[in-house]
Amino acid sequence: MNMTMTVIGKPMLRLEDPRLLRGEARFIDDIKLANMAEAAFVRSPNGHALIKGIDASAALALPGVMAVLTLDDLRPHLSGEHLVVGLPSEAYKQDRNRPALCRDEAVYVGEPVAVVVAENRYIAEDAVDLVAVDYDILPAASDCRAALAEGAPPVHRDGADNLLAEFDMEYGDVDAAFAGAAHVFGESFWQHRGGGHSIECRGMVADYDKPTDKLVLWNSTQMAHSSLRVLVEMLGRDENRVRVVTPDIGGGFGPKLVIYQEEVVVSIASIVLGRPVKWIEDRREHFMTSTQERDQYWEVEIAVDDAGGIRGIRGSIVHDHGAYTARGINLPQNSGETLPGPYVVPAYRMNVRLALTNKVPVTPVRGAGHPQACFAMERMLDRVARELGLDRAEVRRRNLIPAESMPYTKPLKSRSGAPIVLDSGDFPASQQAALDKADWSGFGARQQAALEDGRYIGIGVANFVKGTGRGPFEEVTVRIGASGRVQVYTGAAAIGQGTETMLAQIVAEELGGEVANITVTTGDTARNSLGIGTSNSRVTVVAGSSAHAAARKVRDKALLVASHLLELPVEELEIVGAEIRAKGADERRKNVWIALADVANAVAGTPGYALPGGVEPGLEATERLLFDAMPYVNGTAVAEVEVDPHTGGVEILSYKMTHDCGRMINPMIVHGQVIGGAAHGIGNALFEWMQYDAMAQPLTTNYADYLLVTATELPRIEVVHTETPSPLNDLGVKGVGECGVIPAAAVLASAIEDALTPFGVRIARAPITPPDILALIRAA
Amino acid sequence: MSATRTISVTVNGKAYEREVEVRVTLADFLRQELGLTGTHLGCEHGVCGACTIQLNGRSARSCLTLAVQADGQEIKTVEGVAPSADELHPLQEALSEHHGLQCGFCTPGILLTLLEFLDDNPDPSEADIRLAISGNLCRCTGYQGIVDAALAAAERLRGGAAK
Ligand code: FES
């Protein structure tokens, strides 16, 4: 990229904001169609049960109820009963796909058994209570380690055991590394993350139009094209008879990348009734039925030399997968892959087992397995420092990949089969900058002074890397028509991260410099033939790059056509706003210009007339740039905390990060993403716990029992940005959506443990709640 | 079918008279009956604050209020915050300038909560603001941009900018 960018890199105000601030945005529940009915689901109240019968007669007798549908009623409209969505892998030992509705067995609390459609939501919910389901309760598997034990109750009645998948990742001679090591330290960790908790729950409106035989599904999803594919496959419909459209989306955070049973069921309900049907998830349903991240149990050992240099790491992970495969084995795969992270780890082996449990499926939540790996790695490095009497930051410095080793190849393979290559960044400098900003070296004196006051303060540090921009591509079309305004279309959904503004800035850079002249449409399958969707911190990298390439093509063509029409060479023309003008201040040239609209019209074709300059028709381009290798973001967090040993309360005194996500398209948006991510991670570290009892009954299903972090628990989060352009794309960008989350639990565990040094407390779990801290102090 | 009542309310300065089922919440009444969909529902159990409106100038959770309870009262919703179709309220401007919204789903509740707060506390500290919005959940922003926006808006409002 040249260095004279005028739009990219500016902290422009977001195009999305005015409509959101005025209450004029259109979220899924704001869509109200004529003759629209509303749905509510009958859901299993049991973790595991046989369904012996469903009696809907009382519900159907309620005035205003139009239908109660079970799997039997859906069958005539289904070409397949199960949602087959799992990412491919050879590690699966069992195929566990979700049926559209329960057949004769329910395997998690909240699994949909039947749907009620009524005049409105109030009546539909009344009717749900009137549907009598005859259950035979079966033993349930709740804890994932217990689920893998001999004799554990099977999650599915027909299952021999609960091992969903198992795989190993390995490189180097691990056993030799451990055999010759000066020191070997072992740790056991329990880590938990929790749900997505977008403040807008899931929801959809299915609108089947009988005369045209077309189904439109308005869907609050991150993945419009995946939703379309599942509907095409399961309903046996042609692509041109189904359209999935995303409205404004009130947050995603991972769970909305999953395709759910409701998308199929609500669509069929609309087809059966021949009228639009809306379903909006309520918060209790979000806790029970939107996918979550939950438990991982880690056993890890690290082998080091006398100077704290890492020789090898080995261990095993047991991962709670839930009752079905709603995405794949990708989460613990991420965890295992990313454990060596920003460090030189010469030999590595990790065994991963995914356990079925009688709980809602587990799929990525912002961070997707990376926070757990960061926690495990950073906790082990703290242990090494303590055992060898070294400064924690110094142990890390000795093991960080040096800047001169970039790009650095890890012999592990990512899921596309390509090796993991850390493409760019200066990890030691990132750590040093964070330490300096937090006055790490002066902390000892601060801590001593606090102790003399009877206050327990501590500091922690954690480094992370995150692969972003997962390929293979995201399609973007850039088009100029009769309006002269630039239309940008991508299949990726906008879930609150400023996608419209980001794409508009990239396109405006090439096409006239004014974002106000750009209109962006996201997540509509009628507008893009191909699409993957919004996940994996990927949209800026993959959609941004395609937008950039498409905008360049449109720009080149617009200038070519204009050069014919204005009879000036292309080099003497430039696009300014919505016009193409002759360059230079020369008075004569001031009046030599043509509107983009006229250029577009000239190539839109007039019956019987040739196009100017013999160009192809249309002022548009579609790009699907392919990406395999992922640009890696890196950063460091340093946090200072005060712990009250009498209450177990933790106050975060300061939280500082360094963050390098390559070139920033809009620094204001990037900053907001990192801070929002950090807040999410802090919530995970200290508060969020999705609790279940032994029968796999969820116990925390409202925001009084399940704690999201609020403004009063958060410190001011300070972030220093560095921009090391990624060599993997022309824009030099990396993704940012998930990165802030990753080091939070690791850095807070480190700081809390440091604060409690006088008590000798060791932290091996997240979340770290006040009762946990009190118990640890008591036990120490 | 549940019983109905006729209620009269003034919403953003406009008077409405409607027959409502007694069990209908104020949030559903505003959103579905009056088509004012800017008020959002994030939890429907009184914790997230997304549904916050003002009832006679005091913030209230419209998910926990029945429409019939609002009979005869003045309501302000997010649609009534901006002074005109091409102008924003200083707090709205500040939220955009300080990136105090991402998905924007929590924003209407944040706005109505903070407007009441800034009326009562024209010169708040950062800690005051954090406390004031501690009943509003935002999953996106980490609240920092919201806090900065509130500080900036307070300053602008003190300076006599239009309200
Ligand atoms: S929707 Fe009313 S407080 Fe959450």
Ligand code: FES
């Ligand atoms: S901006 Fe998304 S919840 Fe607040």
